[in-house]
Amino acid sequence: MTRWLDADEQHTxxxxxxxxxxxxxxxxxxxxxxxxxxxxxxxxxxxxxEAPGRSMRMSELAARAQSSQSRLSHAVARLEERGxxxxxxxxxxxxxxxxxxxxxxxxxxxxxxxxxxxEVRRSLFDVLTPEQVRRLDEICVAVRETLEG
Amino acid sequence: MTRWLDADEQHTxxxxxxxxxxxxxxxxxxxxxxxxxxxxxxxxxxxxxEAPGRSMRMSELAARAQSSQSRLSHAVARLEERGxxxxxxxxxxxxxxxxxxxxxxxxxxxxxxxxxxxEVRRSLFDVLTPEQVRRLDEICVAVRETLEG
DNA sequence: GTCAAGTATATGAGAGTTCAACTAAATTGG
DNA sequence: CCAATTTAGTTGAACTCTCATATACTTGAC
Numbered sequence: 001m002t003r004w005l006d007a008d009e010q011h012t013x014x015x016x017x018x019x020x021x022x023x024x025x026x027x028x029x030x031x032x033x034x035x036x037x038x039x040x041x042x043x044x045x046x047x048x049x050e051a052p053g054r055s056m057r058m059s060e061l062a063a064r065a066q067s068s069q070s071r072l073s074h075a076v077a078r079l080e081e082r083g084x085x086x087x088x089x090x091x092x093x094x095x096x097x098x099x100x101x102x103x104x105x106x107x108x109x110x111x112x113x114x115x116x117x118x119e120v121r122r123s124l125f126d127v128l129t130p131e132q133v134r135r136l137d138e139i140c141v142a143v144r145e146t147l148e149g
Numbered sequence: 150m151t152r153w154l155d156a157d158e159q160h161t162x163x164x165x166x167x168x169x170x171x172x173x174x175x176x177x178x179x180x181x182x183x184x185x186x187x188x189x190x191x192x193x194x195x196x197x198x199e200a201p202g203r204s205m206r207m208s209e210l211a212a213r214a215q216s217s218q219s220r221l222s223h224a225v226a227r228l229e230e231r232g233x234x235x236x237x238x239x240x241x242x243x244x245x246x247x248x249x250x251x252x253x254x255x256x257x258x259x260x261x262x263x264x265x266x267x268e269v270r271r272s273l274f275d276v277l278t279p280e281q282v283r284r285l286d287e288i289c290v291a292v293r294e295t296l297e298g
Numbered sequence: 299g300t301c302a303a304g305t306a307t308a309t310g311a312g313a314g315t316t317c318a319a320c321t322a323a324a325t326t327g328g
Numbered sequence: 329c330c331a332a333t334t335t336a337g338t339t340g341a342a343c344t345c346t347c348a349t350a351t352a353c354t355t356g357a358c
Contacts, residue, residue, distance in 0.1 A: 095322060125154075222307060
Protein backbone atom coordinates (compact mmCIF):
# COMPACT_ATOMS: atom_id res chain seq x y z
CA MET A 1 0.00 0.00 0.00
CA THR A 2 1.62 3.19 -1.13
CA ARG A 3 1.42 5.96 1.42
CA TRP A 4 0.89 8.82 -1.05
CA LEU A 5 1.70 12.36 -0.07
CA ASP A 6 -1.24 14.49 0.97
CA ALA A 7 -1.66 17.99 -0.48
CA ASP A 8 0.39 19.69 2.24
CA GLU A 9 3.18 17.19 1.96
CA GLN A 10 3.26 17.60 -1.79
CA HIS A 11 3.55 21.36 -1.46
CA THR A 12 6.33 21.03 1.05
CA UNK A 13 8.12 18.50 -1.09
CA UNK A 14 7.95 20.71 -4.16
CA UNK A 15 9.06 23.74 -2.19
CA UNK A 16 11.94 21.71 -0.86
CA UNK A 17 13.01 20.56 -4.30
CA UNK A 18 12.72 24.04 -5.75
CA UNK A 19 14.53 25.77 -2.90
CA UNK A 20 17.42 23.35 -2.71
CA UNK A 21 17.84 23.35 -6.45
CA UNK A 22 17.84 27.14 -6.58
CA UNK A 23 20.55 27.24 -3.96
CA UNK A 24 22.68 24.62 -5.66
CA UNK A 25 22.34 26.33 -9.02
CA UNK A 26 23.27 29.67 -7.53
CA UNK A 27 26.37 28.19 -5.92
CA UNK A 28 27.48 26.39 -9.03
CA UNK A 29 26.90 29.36 -11.30
CA UNK A 30 28.78 31.74 -9.04
CA UNK A 31 31.77 29.45 -8.62
CA UNK A 32 31.90 28.51 -12.27
CA UNK A 33 31.65 32.12 -13.37
CA UNK A 34 34.03 33.69 -10.87
CA UNK A 35 36.43 30.88 -10.07
CA UNK A 36 36.14 28.44 -12.97
CA UNK A 37 35.28 25.46 -10.82
CA UNK A 38 32.16 23.56 -9.87
CA UNK A 39 31.00 23.44 -6.29
CA UNK A 40 32.17 19.83 -5.90
CA UNK A 41 35.74 20.87 -6.66
CA UNK A 42 35.47 23.72 -4.21
CA UNK A 43 34.40 21.30 -1.48
CA UNK A 44 37.39 19.10 -2.23
CA UNK A 45 39.75 22.04 -1.95
CA UNK A 46 38.15 23.14 1.31
CA UNK A 47 38.46 19.68 2.82
CA UNK A 48 42.11 19.48 1.82
CA UNK A 49 42.88 22.96 3.10
CA GLU A 50 41.63 21.96 6.55
CA ALA A 51 43.59 18.73 6.73
CA PRO A 52 46.94 18.50 8.50
CA GLY A 53 49.61 19.07 5.89
CA ARG A 54 46.81 19.95 3.47
CA SER A 55 46.93 16.28 2.69
CA MET A 56 44.41 13.48 2.98
CA ARG A 57 43.85 9.92 1.93
CA MET A 58 41.54 9.63 -1.04
CA SER A 59 38.86 7.71 0.83
CA GLU A 60 38.80 10.11 3.74
CA LEU A 61 38.72 13.02 1.34
CA ALA A 62 35.78 11.46 -0.45
CA ALA A 63 33.93 11.19 2.84
CA ARG A 64 34.71 14.75 3.93
CA ALA A 65 33.88 16.28 0.58
CA GLN A 66 30.72 14.20 0.30
CA SER A 67 31.85 12.63 -2.91
CA SER A 68 31.82 9.10 -4.23
CA GLN A 69 35.24 7.55 -4.65
CA SER A 70 34.89 7.47 -8.38
CA ARG A 71 33.81 11.08 -8.58
CA LEU A 72 36.67 12.10 -6.36
CA SER A 73 39.15 10.14 -8.41
CA HIS A 74 38.06 11.88 -11.62
CA ALA A 75 37.94 15.25 -9.90
CA VAL A 76 41.41 14.94 -8.41
CA ALA A 77 42.71 13.98 -11.84
CA ARG A 78 41.36 17.28 -13.20
CA LEU A 79 42.62 19.26 -10.22
CA GLU A 80 46.02 17.69 -10.75
CA GLU A 81 46.02 18.85 -14.39
CA ARG A 82 45.42 22.39 -13.15
CA GLY A 83 48.29 22.05 -10.69
CA UNK A 84 46.02 22.54 -7.69
CA UNK A 85 46.47 19.11 -6.18
CA UNK A 86 49.17 16.43 -6.23
CA UNK A 87 48.88 12.74 -5.59
CA UNK A 88 51.38 10.95 -3.37
CA UNK A 89 51.63 7.24 -2.71
CA UNK A 90 51.01 6.20 0.86
CA UNK A 91 54.09 4.45 2.28
CA UNK A 92 52.35 2.41 4.97
CA UNK A 93 49.58 1.10 2.71
CA UNK A 94 50.72 0.89 -0.85
CA UNK A 95 47.18 0.72 -2.18
CA UNK A 96 46.53 4.14 -0.77
CA UNK A 97 46.98 7.61 -2.19
CA UNK A 98 47.20 10.98 -0.57
CA UNK A 99 45.82 14.03 -2.28
CA UNK A 100 47.87 17.10 -1.39
CA UNK A 101 46.76 20.68 -1.94
CA UNK A 102 49.44 22.71 -3.72
CA UNK A 103 50.18 26.36 -3.05
CA UNK A 104 48.48 27.22 -6.33
CA UNK A 105 45.48 25.22 -5.22
CA UNK A 106 45.39 27.00 -1.89
CA UNK A 107 45.64 30.33 -3.69
CA UNK A 108 42.79 29.38 -6.02
CA UNK A 109 40.68 28.47 -3.00
CA UNK A 110 41.55 31.68 -1.18
CA UNK A 111 40.62 33.67 -4.26
CA UNK A 112 37.32 31.85 -4.65
CA UNK A 113 36.23 31.88 -1.02
CA UNK A 114 34.93 35.44 -0.55
CA UNK A 115 32.62 35.34 -3.54
CA UNK A 116 31.41 31.92 -2.55
CA UNK A 117 30.63 32.95 1.02
CA UNK A 118 28.75 35.96 -0.27
CA GLU A 119 26.66 33.66 -2.41
CA VAL A 120 25.99 31.34 0.52
CA ARG A 121 24.75 34.30 2.53
CA ARG A 122 22.65 35.65 -0.29
CA SER A 123 20.99 32.35 -0.99
CA LEU A 124 20.46 31.05 2.52
CA PHE A 125 21.50 32.93 5.64
CA ASP A 126 20.32 36.37 4.60
CA VAL A 127 16.97 34.89 3.67
CA LEU A 128 16.23 33.30 7.04
CA THR A 129 15.75 34.51 10.58
CA PRO A 130 18.24 33.21 13.18
CA GLU A 131 15.42 31.09 14.53
CA GLN A 132 14.82 29.55 11.12
CA VAL A 133 18.50 28.84 10.74
CA ARG A 134 18.45 26.91 14.01
CA ARG A 135 15.41 24.96 12.89
CA LEU A 136 16.97 24.19 9.56
CA ASP A 137 20.03 22.91 11.31
CA GLU A 138 17.99 20.54 13.45
CA ILE A 139 16.18 19.29 10.39
CA CYS A 140 19.38 18.65 8.49
CA VAL A 141 20.95 16.87 11.43
CA ALA A 142 17.92 14.60 11.65
CA VAL A 143 18.16 13.80 7.95
CA ARG A 144 21.87 13.11 8.17
CA GLU A 145 21.47 10.83 11.17
CA THR A 146 18.90 8.78 9.32
CA LEU A 147 20.41 8.62 5.87
CA GLU A 148 24.05 8.26 6.82
CA GLY A 149 23.57 5.22 9.00
CA MET B 150 34.80 43.01 3.59
CA THR B 151 33.80 39.39 3.46
CA ARG B 152 31.25 38.43 6.03
CA TRP B 153 32.65 35.00 6.83
CA LEU B 154 30.47 32.33 8.37
CA ASP B 155 30.85 31.86 12.10
CA ALA B 156 31.25 28.38 13.56
CA ASP B 157 27.52 27.80 13.96
CA GLU B 158 26.77 28.99 10.49
CA GLN B 159 29.44 26.74 9.06
CA HIS B 160 28.00 23.74 10.83
CA THR B 161 24.55 24.54 9.60
CA UNK B 162 25.79 25.05 6.10
CA UNK B 163 27.62 21.76 6.05
CA UNK B 164 24.66 19.95 7.53
CA UNK B 165 22.49 21.52 4.88
CA UNK B 166 24.79 20.47 2.05
CA UNK B 167 25.13 16.96 3.41
CA UNK B 168 21.42 16.48 4.07
CA UNK B 169 20.21 17.80 0.73
CA UNK B 170 22.81 15.82 -1.14
CA UNK B 171 21.92 12.64 0.70
CA UNK B 172 18.29 13.13 -0.22
CA UNK B 173 19.02 13.86 -3.85
CA UNK B 174 21.32 10.89 -4.16
CA UNK B 175 18.76 8.62 -2.56
CA UNK B 176 16.10 9.82 -4.99
CA UNK B 177 18.29 9.45 -8.03
CA UNK B 178 19.57 6.04 -7.04
CA UNK B 179 16.12 4.69 -6.35
CA UNK B 180 14.65 5.97 -9.59
CA UNK B 181 17.60 4.90 -11.69
CA UNK B 182 17.64 1.45 -10.16
CA UNK B 183 13.91 0.75 -10.13
CA UNK B 184 12.62 2.81 -13.04
CA UNK B 185 15.64 3.47 -15.23
CA UNK B 186 15.32 7.25 -15.17
CA UNK B 187 16.93 10.14 -13.34
CA UNK B 188 14.90 12.30 -11.03
CA UNK B 189 14.86 15.15 -13.54
CA UNK B 190 13.08 12.95 -16.06
CA UNK B 191 10.63 11.89 -13.41
CA UNK B 192 9.78 15.51 -12.68
CA UNK B 193 9.17 16.14 -16.36
CA UNK B 194 6.80 13.19 -16.58
CA UNK B 195 4.97 14.33 -13.45
CA UNK B 196 4.52 17.84 -14.80
CA UNK B 197 3.20 16.52 -18.09
CA UNK B 198 0.86 14.06 -16.39
CA GLU B 199 -0.78 16.93 -14.52
CA ALA B 200 -1.25 19.14 -17.55
CA PRO B 201 -4.52 19.27 -19.49
CA GLY B 202 -4.23 16.79 -22.32
CA ARG B 203 -0.98 15.63 -20.75
CA SER B 204 0.52 18.23 -22.99
CA MET B 205 2.51 21.39 -22.38
CA ARG B 206 4.59 23.95 -24.19
CA MET B 207 8.29 23.37 -23.79
CA SER B 208 8.91 26.62 -21.95
CA GLU B 209 6.10 26.11 -19.49
CA LEU B 210 7.22 22.54 -18.95
CA ALA B 211 10.73 23.75 -18.22
CA ALA B 212 9.38 26.11 -15.59
CA ARG B 213 7.15 23.49 -13.96
CA ALA B 214 9.80 20.81 -13.95
CA GLN B 215 12.42 23.25 -12.68
CA SER B 216 14.60 22.66 -15.66
CA SER B 217 16.56 24.94 -17.94
CA GLN B 218 15.25 25.06 -21.46
CA SER B 219 18.34 23.42 -22.82
CA ARG B 220 18.20 20.63 -20.28
CA LEU B 221 14.55 20.07 -21.03
CA SER B 222 15.18 19.98 -24.75
CA HIS B 223 17.82 17.29 -24.37
CA ALA B 224 15.71 15.38 -21.87
CA VAL B 225 12.60 15.41 -24.05
CA ALA B 226 14.70 14.17 -26.95
CA ARG B 227 15.70 11.15 -24.84
CA LEU B 228 12.17 10.62 -23.58
CA GLU B 229 10.96 10.69 -27.15
CA GLU B 230 13.43 7.97 -28.10
CA ARG B 231 11.94 5.82 -25.36
CA GLY B 232 8.45 6.50 -26.66
CA UNK B 233 7.37 8.19 -23.43
CA UNK B 234 6.83 11.65 -24.89
CA UNK B 235 5.98 13.07 -28.30
CA UNK B 236 6.61 16.51 -29.68
CA UNK B 237 3.91 18.35 -31.57
CA UNK B 238 4.26 21.64 -33.38
CA UNK B 239 2.19 24.45 -31.99
CA UNK B 240 -0.26 25.72 -34.63
CA UNK B 241 -0.72 29.23 -33.28
CA UNK B 242 2.98 29.95 -32.79
CA UNK B 243 5.08 27.97 -35.17
CA UNK B 244 8.22 28.45 -33.12
CA UNK B 245 6.62 26.59 -30.27
CA UNK B 246 6.48 22.91 -29.44
CA UNK B 247 4.23 20.90 -27.21
CA UNK B 248 5.56 17.93 -25.34
CA UNK B 249 2.88 15.28 -24.98
CA UNK B 250 3.01 12.37 -22.58
CA UNK B 251 2.26 9.08 -24.33
CA UNK B 252 0.36 6.19 -22.78
CA UNK B 253 3.64 4.34 -22.41
CA UNK B 254 5.08 7.37 -20.68
CA UNK B 255 2.13 7.55 -18.33
CA UNK B 256 2.47 3.86 -17.61
CA UNK B 257 6.17 4.28 -16.88
CA UNK B 258 5.36 7.10 -14.49
CA UNK B 259 2.62 5.12 -12.79
CA UNK B 260 4.99 2.22 -12.37
CA UNK B 261 7.71 4.42 -10.93
CA UNK B 262 5.57 6.50 -8.59
CA UNK B 263 5.04 4.15 -5.62
CA UNK B 264 8.72 3.38 -5.16
CA UNK B 265 9.58 7.03 -5.55
CA UNK B 266 7.05 8.16 -2.95
CA UNK B 267 8.36 5.54 -0.55
CA GLU B 268 11.82 6.94 -1.01
CA VAL B 269 10.59 10.50 -0.43
CA ARG B 270 9.02 9.40 2.83
CA ARG B 271 12.03 7.43 3.93
CA SER B 272 14.42 10.25 3.24
CA LEU B 273 12.41 13.22 4.46
CA PHE B 274 8.93 12.94 5.90
CA ASP B 275 9.49 9.90 8.09
CA VAL B 276 12.58 11.56 9.50
CA LEU B 277 10.86 14.76 10.69
CA THR B 278 8.13 15.64 13.12
CA PRO B 279 5.02 17.35 11.66
CA GLU B 280 6.24 20.54 13.31
CA GLN B 281 9.59 20.27 11.58
CA VAL B 282 7.90 19.67 8.26
CA ARG B 283 5.96 22.91 8.71
CA ARG B 284 9.13 24.78 9.58
CA LEU B 285 10.96 23.32 6.63
CA ASP B 286 8.14 24.42 4.37
CA GLU B 287 8.36 28.00 5.64
CA ILE B 288 12.09 28.00 5.12
CA CYS B 289 11.80 26.72 1.58
CA VAL B 290 9.13 29.23 0.73
CA ALA B 291 11.36 32.02 1.98
CA VAL B 292 14.24 30.78 -0.13
CA ARG B 293 12.06 30.47 -3.21
CA GLU B 294 10.64 33.93 -2.79
CA THR B 295 14.10 35.40 -2.62
CA LEU B 296 15.89 33.42 -5.28
CA GLU B 297 13.13 33.20 -7.84
CA GLY B 298 12.62 36.93 -8.14
C1' DG C 299 5.44 46.00 -45.80
C1' DT C 300 10.17 45.65 -44.25
C1' DC C 301 13.80 45.53 -41.07
C1' DA C 302 15.33 45.13 -36.39
C1' DA C 303 14.71 43.12 -32.18
C1' DG C 304 12.84 39.67 -29.43
C1' DT C 305 11.04 34.86 -28.44
C1' DA C 306 10.85 29.59 -28.63
C1' DT C 307 13.47 25.89 -29.17
C1' DA C 308 17.29 22.92 -30.82
C1' DT C 309 21.94 21.54 -31.13
C1' DG C 310 26.97 20.56 -30.39
C1' DA C 311 30.91 20.63 -27.68
C1' DG C 312 32.93 20.25 -23.35
C1' DA C 313 32.74 18.87 -18.66
C1' DG C 314 31.10 16.20 -14.66
C1' DT C 315 28.71 12.02 -12.81
C1' DT C 316 27.59 7.22 -12.43
C1' DC C 317 28.12 2.44 -12.80
C1' DA C 318 30.51 -1.48 -13.57
C1' DA C 319 34.69 -3.43 -14.30
C1' DC C 320 39.51 -3.73 -13.14
C1' DT C 321 44.22 -3.60 -10.75
C1' DA C 322 46.80 -3.97 -6.86
C1' DA C 323 47.69 -4.58 -2.19
C1' DA C 324 46.31 -5.98 2.47
C1' DT C 325 43.96 -9.20 5.47
C1' DT C 326 41.95 -13.46 7.04
C1' DG C 327 41.32 -18.30 7.88
C1' DG C 328 42.49 -22.66 7.54
C1' DC D 329 51.96 -19.91 4.17
C1' DC D 330 48.64 -19.83 0.55
C1' DA D 331 43.99 -19.15 -1.26
C1' DA D 332 39.98 -16.40 -0.68
C1' DT D 333 38.18 -12.15 0.52
C1' DT D 334 38.21 -7.46 1.39
C1' DT D 335 39.89 -2.80 0.76
C1' DA D 336 41.90 1.35 -1.94
C1' DG D 337 41.79 3.48 -5.82
C1' DT D 338 41.49 4.01 -10.99
C1' DT D 339 39.43 3.74 -15.44
C1' DG D 340 36.23 3.81 -19.52
C1' DA D 341 31.81 4.11 -21.34
C1' DA D 342 27.40 5.91 -21.27
C1' DC D 343 24.75 9.52 -19.90
C1' DT D 344 23.31 14.15 -18.27
C1' DC D 345 24.16 19.03 -17.75
C1' DT D 346 25.79 23.62 -19.04
C1' DC D 347 27.04 27.17 -22.07
C1' DA D 348 27.26 29.29 -26.32
C1' DT D 349 25.43 29.35 -30.61
C1' DA D 350 22.19 28.57 -34.34
C1' DT D 351 17.50 28.48 -36.40
C1' DA D 352 13.05 29.72 -37.17
C1' DC D 353 9.38 32.35 -36.27
C1' DT D 354 6.94 36.65 -34.39
C1' DT D 355 6.36 41.36 -33.22
C1' DG D 356 6.92 46.24 -33.29
C1' DA D 357 8.60 50.50 -35.32
C1' DC D 358 8.87 53.19 -39.05
